[in-house]
Amino acid sequence: MATSTPESTQPEGVVDAASTDNTSTDTKLAHTHNIEDTNDTKAGTNSCVTKMVPGIALQRKFRHMYRNVNCLAPMVRAGTLPLRLLCLRQGAHLVYSEELIDHSLVLCTRKVNAEFDTVEYVMPGTDSVIFSTCAEEKKAVILQLGTANADRAVKVAIMMQNDIAGVDVNMGCPKPYSVLGGMGAALLSKPDTIKELLTSLVAAVSVPVTCKIRILDTVEQTVELVKVIEATGVAAVGIHGRRIPQRPREQANYEHIKAVRAAIDSDFPIIANGGSLDYVHNSPHLVDFREASGCDSIMMARAAQWNPALFKDGQVKHVCKRELSEQYLKIAMEHGHVFENAKWNVMNLLHFDKDPKRARGVSAARGYQEICTVLGCEAVYKSIPAHKLAKIGRKRPLALSAEDVQEHKAKKLKEGIIASEDSYVRKEWAKNLRPKLVVTEWLRKNQLAPIAVTHVEQEGKRGFQSVVTVDGKKYTSLRFSSNKKDAEHAACVVAIEALNIPHERLRIDTNPEARTNAVKGVSVPSVVEEAAES
Ligand SMILES: Cc1cc2nc3c(=O)[nH]c(=O)nc-3n(C[C@H](O)[C@H](O)[C@H](O)COP(=O)(O)O)c2cc1C
Incomplete structure (x- = not known):
């Protein structure tokens, strides 16, 4: 297996983001960009560069x-740590x-x-590792960020910049x-939002900032957009040669990308994307x-997802998919x-596998x-x-550390939300007296809104978190729930505890006697119950 050190993953002339950072984050944040200024100074000589605002000069x-x-290319589910490392080892420069x-x-x-010598960004209160990385790919x-909010994007980029080589904003995903x-x-x-997002990132972070777009209806429109992006000072742009409504099976339009490339300052890097599968064939x-x-x-994207050996330029056809899968698994x-994610990726690696029995076994x-065992690489497992091995796939403890709790409580409080670790445990609440209903009834009795x-x-499998407003104040649980209804109940538990709302939790929620006596002094009309449970 060809391996490469982190140093060898970069082409000649690459500037190491960490080594060029001599501007403190505070200084950069304090600076306000003027987009017209950047146009004046984009001639590209060294003296011009020194006159530029620090963020833009750094990006240059x-x-x-x-x-x-x-x-x-960025790919949901596919672009996780193992595929990124496999592609790097096959010769990719950036992942x-x-x-x-x-x-x-x-x-x-x-x-x-x-x-595992990894750095993980973990969702508090869950065992969800949202992003995992390691020194080899640093x-x-x-x-790649999904964002439409400059403040949040900057917060995230600053928090993570010491673990990554760059940050990219997704401007091409057409999914609802x-x-x-x-x-x-x-x-x-939304060119104004693009400007705000990118100029804020350029001003604030010490790593390269880029974005990935799709082509627009005409070359002129795409050129205009790329000029807006270039003027924000970002280091480069990626262009997917399909318009928003175009599906992956449709031909990518390279003539369009070529025309855009020709119309833009040749010093500004453009990364072409789309149609990789056509090229493999x-x-x-x-x-x-x-x-x-x-x-x-x-x-x-897809060609690399199905065959990372693509990055071994010129040798695409001479590759053993089983061997690649073995390397991936290791x-x-x-x-x-x-x-689960590894299996999904191996199934993609075996995409053109001629052995259906093996594919079924993997599945x-x-x-x-x-x-x-299915792939005949027991030695890799051993x-x-x-x-x-004992730790892989084992759920990490759900308990939050005391520091986590304090930090997240403080974060929420800044947003005007009272948060706590309290969560909703279904078994503790009688069916007709669940937390949301208890709060609803308390508000009704006290003639409050x-x-x-x-x-x-709402992060799909990653869990749900709700904020409830009770008597003018907002409450949330720091713990994520598996569905929206439970998330609402969890937020209500926080409100119940904070406001001392009368309630009683059950030990066994099937006990009819306990149910009857569950909440002292709270009567429960059935219509309210229906509303709360809907
Ligand atoms: C499974 C999958 C997931 C993708 N996820 C992302 C993503 O997270 N961000 C993004 O900008 N593009 C995403 N894309 C689009 C690709 O990055 C790329 O633009 C597109 O597939 C065209 O390139 P290709 O012809 O080489 O596949 C995804 C594509 C695939 C197939």
């Missing part, structure tokens, strides 16, 4: 990182993370996992969860891919990667040992020390 130094590079939403990351706590991993939140492709029609040489797009840097186990595997609920987090 980072441009080298995006020249003549082959990148792993993008899957898109991660600022709402989640901003709540995360950084943890060093000494067992100079090559680009964190992105667009409805004003993120992804929704940004393409048509030519094993990445140089053809570059020539077709007119760009010296390219970014590959990396995944060595870094304590969650099995049915329930753990690393089984999947290694090579992982037993104490590490009805309860108001907002959901601040």
Whole structure:
């Protein structure tokens, strides 16, 4: 297996983000960008650079990182640590993370996992590792953010910048969860938000800032957009050669990217993306891919997801998918990667596998040992020390550390929300006297405004968090729930405790006697019960 040290993952001329950071975060944050100024100073001579605002001058130094590079494109589920490392070892220069939403990351706590030599950003109150990285990829991993909020993006980027090589903003995702939140492709029609997001990041962080867009309806429109982006001072832009409504099976438009490239200052790096699969089939040489797009840097998604050996330029066809899967599994186990995601990625690696029995076996595997047996690489499984294997996939303790609790309480308080570790344990509450109903009834009895609920987090499997407004104050639980209803109850438990609302918790919620006596002095009309449970 070809390996590369972190140093060797960067092409010549790359400026190490860490070594160029001689501007303190505070100084950079204090600076306000003037976009017209940046246009005046973009001639590119050294003397001009020194006159630039610090953030922009720094980003200019980072441009080298995006020249003549082959990148792993951002991919949800695929772009996790093991695939990124496998692609780097195959020769990729930069590897993008899957898109991660600022709402989640901003709540995360950084943890060093000494067992696996990884750094993890963990959602407090859950065992969810939102982002995991390690020293080997430190100079090559680009964190892709899903964001439409400059303050949150800056907070996240500052918190994580010492663990990453750069930060990228997703401006191309057409999925409803992105667009409805004003993120992804929704940004393409909001140049003011783009300017605010990118100038804020450029001013605040010490690592390269980039964004990834899609082409617009006409070349002129795309050129105009890229000029707006360039003027913010970012280090580079990635362009996916498909318009928002275009599906992946449709041909990427390289003529469009080529025309944009020709119209933009040649010093500003553009990374071409889209249609990598066509190139795997048509030519094993990445140089053809570059020539077709007119760009010296390219970014590959599906072709790399199915065959990371693509990065071994020119040798795409001569690759054993089983061997790649074996390498992937070794990396995944060595870094304590969650099995379900590893299995999904191995299934993608075996995409063109000619052996259907093997593919079915992988699909049915329930753990690393089984999947290694199916692939005939038991030795790889056995090579992982037993104490590490024992920790993989094991749920991390749910308890929050005292520091976590204090930190997150303080964070929430700044937002005007009273938070605590209190959570909702269904068994402790009679069915007709659950926390939301207890609060609803208390408000009714005291002739106060009805309860108001907002959901601040909705991260699919990653859990839900609600904020309830009770008598003018907001309450939330620091613990995430598996569904919205439980999240509302959890927030109500916090309100109940904070306001001393009369209630009683059950030991066994099937006990009819306990149910009858559950809440002292609270009568429960059935209509209210229906409303609360709906
Ligand atoms: C599974 C999958 C997940 C993706 N997730 C992201 C993402 O998180 N962020 C993003 O900007 N693009 C995402 N994309 C789009 C790719 O980065 C890329 O723009 C697109 O697939 C075209 O490149 P390709 O032809 O090389 O596949 C995703 C694509 C795939 C197939």
